[in-house]
Amino acid sequence: MTDDDRVFKALADPTRRFLLDRLFDRDGRTLTELESELEMTRFGVMKHLRVLEEANLLVVRKSGREKLHFLNAVPIRLIHDRWIDKYTERRIAALTDLKAELEEKTMPTKTENKVVYVHRVYIKATPEAIWDAITKPEWTQKYGYQCPVEYDLRPGGEYKAFASDAMKAYGDTPDVLITGEVIECDPPRRLVQTWHPQWEPVEGVTRLVHEIVPGADGVTSLTVTHELADSPNTAAMVNGEVENAGGGWPEILSDLKTLLETGKSLHS
Template sequence: MDSVFKALADPSRRDLLDALRQKDGQTLSDLQVALPQSRFGVAKHLKVLEDAGLVTRVKRGRFTHHYLNAVPLAEAMARWIEPYTVAPAVLGVLDLKARLEGTAMTPKPDYVLRTFIRCTQDALWDALTQADAAANYHPFTPEAVRDGDALVYKLPDGSNMLICRETSKTPKTRIEAEFAPQWAPGIPVSRFVWMIAPQSDFCELTLEHYDIPEGGEGYADGWERLVSGLKTWLETGTPTRIGGQG
């Protein structure tokens, strides 16, 4: 927690976070525009933000892309501003190598989230793949049904809210899926990837979301609420649905 506040204390580092909030996935060269310092100076600030868990790096080919990770901020707010809301703890810095079969160069994700959950690999896999688990942590609906290779999330009136069709699965390790919103007509389909890496008593869970359409800025908030609820449920056994306002 101290590292988060230390990182936020410097206005240059806050400028970098603002720049990533406006456009996630920027390279070091891109961020030099937001912070008119030397390449070395910007890199030093990014390292502090990475050590605090506020920035996540994803390497694609020759380029390294940087993503704002809001989970440590949510944890700080939960501790002092919203003491009855449980937020996840995020440890360390991401050094992620994602792979897509048959692709020499993979595209960079539009959004990345990473957290650590104290649970077994089996429990986390089941939580992400079993339809009845959604009632324990999904922020916007308590009901999901499985339809073949798809998880279909339902609205209270029984209509579909979201369809997540799995396109590739590596058991207990990786899920690739389509993200097809149904809450409004004409929203383009995007895709996301869950990655699970067991680490002693914890599991490292990473989410990458690709091809987020214009106007999809709220996707990040939805993922953060979902993963916060998932973490709390798996670690405490208490169903936790961190829903939005309205």
């Protein structure tokens, strides 16, 4: 079964779509919280969550004695790029309805408590190649928002992301888009840093973690965890919820996967 097949299978069930909707409304829920909103046994809910996890639509993280469930939007973005865009002009009802269901979102207000986003993607590439694609400007200019970056890869080192030429053409864009400080650096496995967008300087400094884990058959997992406290506008931006402002982390990671596996960006 292919990755696409697993995602379509997972999304075909209304209970599993309901669980994803609940996690979109508020991420990082426990099994008990999710179970309380469904009229089925705990074991039944666990089976649905397992299908979602196998499709990589969920990332489970331990917090003390509890397991927290996080929505991973990257596979949905890959489905969108692979299938929905391809058929948009033909207006095939089944796919456009699927697009509406997957992408229909309500903009968060400043009172919403969206704190942590977790995204995971599996890439046919070495950990070293993925590390370089994250930390070297000659790579970051080729995917996502195409912003050159500068890293001083040591604890306390400085991080900067610069506006791309396309961004500068719009005007009123700061040359340095994002600033930060490296907290942990363990190449090519783990990078922890602060992340402070300069287009929203009044919002708080956020925390960003990249975790790279090699697997079988040359496939490596990349997990990006973005902790956003008291930063509702930044949270909306990085989760791809702001109209005409790109797809946030889901699109960035989808584009990174495509670039490393095919040599070309999604938008090339």
